[in-house]
Amino acid sequence: MINTPFRVCISPKFKEEKKYVFDVLFHHFYKIDNYQLEISDKYKEYEIHFNETRILVKDIFFKQIEGDTYLDEKYLPRDLSYVQSTEDRYKIPVLYGESTINKSNRHVEFSCDIIGTIFFFLSRWEEYISSDLDKHGRFKGENSFAVKNNIFRVPVVDIYADFLWRLFSDFTPTLKKDKTSVSLHPSHDIDFFVKWPNKLNYYKTQLGNLIKRSDKDLFLKDKKAYSVSNDDISKDPFFTYKLFMDDAESRNRQATFYFMVGGNTNYDNNYDINDENIAALLSEIKLRGHRIGLHPGYNASTTSNQLKKEIEIFKNVCGVDQVMIRQHFLKINLIETINIWEDAGVQYDSSFYYNNHPGFRAGCSVAFPLFNVTKHKKTNILEDSVSFMDTDLLGESSRIIKEVKEVYEATKYVGTNFKFLWHNSSFYGREWKPFHSVYSWMINDFDDDYLGNHNFLSGK
Ligand SMILES: [Zn+2]
Numbered sequence: 477m478i479n480t481p482f483r484v485c486i487s488p489k490f491k492e493e494k495k496y497v498f499d500v501l502f503h504h505f506y507k508i509d510n511y512q513l514e515i516s517d518k519y520k521e522y523e524i525h526f527n528e529t530r531i532l533v534k535d536i537f538f539k540q541i542e543g544d545t546y547l548d549e550k551y552l553p554r555d556l557s558y559v560q561s562t563e564d565r566y567k568i569p570v571l572y573g574e575s576t577i578n579k580s581n582r583h584v585e586f587s588c589d590i591i592g593t594i595f596f597f598l599s600r601w602e603e604y605i606s607s608d609l610d611k612h613g614r615f616k617g618e619n620s621f622a623v624k625n626n627i628f629r630v631p632v633v634d635i636y637a638d639f640l641w642r643l644f645s646d647f648t649p650t651l652k653k654d655k656t657s658v659s660l661h662p663s664h665d666i667d668f669f670v671k672w673p674n675k676l677n678y679y680k681t682q683l684g685n686l687i688k689r690s691d692k693d694l695f696l697k698d699k700k701a702y703s704v705s706n707d708d709i710s711k712d713p714f715f716t717y718k719l720f721m722d723d724a725e726s727r728n729r730q731a732t733f734y735f736m737v738g739g740n741t742n743y744d745n746n747y748d749i750n751d752e753n754i755a756a757l758l759s760e761i762k763l764r765g766h767r768i769g770l771h772p773g774y775n776a777s778t779t780s781n782q783l784k785k786e787i788e789i790f791k792n793v794c795g796v797d798q799v800m801i802r803q804h805f806l807k808i809n810l811i812e813t814i815n816i817w818e819d820a821g822v823q824y825d826s827s828f829y830y831n832n833h834p835g836f837r838a839g840c841s842v843a844f845p846l847f848n849v850t851k852h853k854k855t856n857i858l859e860d861s862v863s864f865m866d867t868d869l870l871g872e873s874s875r876i877i878k879e880v881k882e883v884y885e886a887t888k889y890v891g892t893n894f895k896f897l898w899h900n901s902s903f904y905g906r907e908w909k910p911f912h913s914v915y916s917w918m919i920n921d922f923d924d925d926y927l928g929n930h931n932f933l934s935g936k
């Protein structure tokens with residue numbers, strides 16, 4: 477951490493929200509642990525001072541709010557323009573205010589309210605006011621401003637943070653930072669530990685192959701796979717854990733595995749966390765230096781007691797004090813879930829992702845603290861979103877593959893981690909065959925040599 481004399485001046489209206497944005501900027505982006513904060517009615521706009529440099533950013537968003545809440549459609553951004561810049565690959569989006577920048581000596585005035593905009597992206601308050609939810613009670617990605625306006629595949633908060641930093645570093649060359657290189661963070665949700673936990677399960681599959689699917693080839697394939705895995709669990713088609721660990725280790729990376737411990741719906745309880753094979757695997761994952769997290773059951777994001785119960789079981793089984801979570805089905809409804817997470821003492825989550833939309837749900841590629849908008853306070857929960865999920869490939873695969881490459885390129889540009897989710901079950905079966913090479917391509921830093929014979933980027 478660097479200690480530098482930054483001074484930030486804000487007005488008192490929604491001061492917790494404003495302070496939150498500056499905390500994220502300084503602590504999580506600039507790695508500066510201290511900055512001075514002055515709160516006074518005399519400041520009509522945001523002011524950031526560093527030595528002789530003064531940056532003035534217009535306060536548009538919070539200034540317009542009547543009353544004590546911004547949870548109202550009338551405060552959503554109306555349209556989108558950009559700051560014109562010839563040198564940058566990604567233009568600066570303007571959601572609140574205008575794109576004008578005036579520079580004179582060491583004074584800069586910026587008419588675009590990037591502080592209110594960063595708050596808009598990180599706090600996800602637009603999700604609190606939407607009643608158009610999907611069948612799992614989730615906010616629909618296509619309703620988000622960023623998806624609708626096609627700025628979703630760029631971590632715009634990173635772009636704003638970088639832009640603001642450069643306004644200072646232009647005047648102070650010692651503040652210049654080298655760009656770091658992109659790195660990969662694979663993670664794996666374990667919905668099913670193995671494909672066939674018992675004989676009955678296997679018979680059910682085969683009955684489906686014969687009657688429902690009338691697929692004799694699949695019947696024979698499953699028969700063969702079952703007979704080898706019957707004696708050796710590591711031969712089960714879903715037992716891909718060693719492959720994930722080998723792949724991560726060969727590139728000096730750490731994988732994260734999210735395990736379920738229970739639940740109270742038909743979507744849960746596909747294995748018993750106390751199974752001796754799972755215990756052996758958990759030990760191996762730890763021994764090899766990878767991470768284990770909790771994949772809470774379907775209802776846990778909306779039922780406080782259920783989440784607390786599962787966290788306790790997980791802590792006992794895994795012998796840990798702190799728990800990282802990612803919700804099953806990525807099922808979150810922030811207005812409820814954020815309180816439930818806080819109540820259960822969650823400190824790390826990785827559930828932010830919109831199905832069918834590779835990209836940045838909070839516009840941010842780095843881990844950041846969540847803000848509870850109904851309580852007007854910063855939480856202790858660190859959100860570390862993924863920007864791609866494998867099951868999206870089963871839909872419009874050509875579009876998804878094109879988009880995931882764009883997401884990767886944008887992540888590379890800001891020099892952070894490309895974080896993706898690949899289930900242990902997403903290799904076996906006809907539907908996954910075309911995408912084996914997508915996994916390899918991804919794990920090998922999108923090196924086009926791994927495309928194999930699948931010309932999937934052109935959609936053929
Ligand atoms: Zn799941």
